[in-house]
Amino acid sequence: MLEKVIDILSEFTMLGKDKMSEQSSLVIDLGLNSLDVINVVVAFEEEFNIEIPDQKIKDLATVGDIVSYLKTYV
Numbered sequence: 001m002l003e004k005v006i007d008i009l010s011e012f013t014m015l016g017k018d019k020m021s022e023q024s025s026l027v028i029d030l031g032l033n034s035l036d037v038i039n040v041v042v043a044f045e046e047e048f049n050i051e052i053p054d055q056k057i058k059d060l061a062t063v064g065d066i067v068s069y070l071k072t073y074v
Helices: 002-010 034-048 063-073
Strands: none
Touching: 002 034, 002 063, 034 063
């Protein structure tokens, strides 16, 4: 799951896949802005055929947060 999450995130950042880990912050480490985060969420919704509620998006601060969420709901 982690590898798939990193693959998707790599489309939205200039940071190389080898520099990403579960502890990487979407905003601080990957340099995503709020619009980027929304686009990332949409990409995960499409890839995994799920809907991530708006109130949950603020809880997805790191790569690991996304992995945990997807493991729970996919």
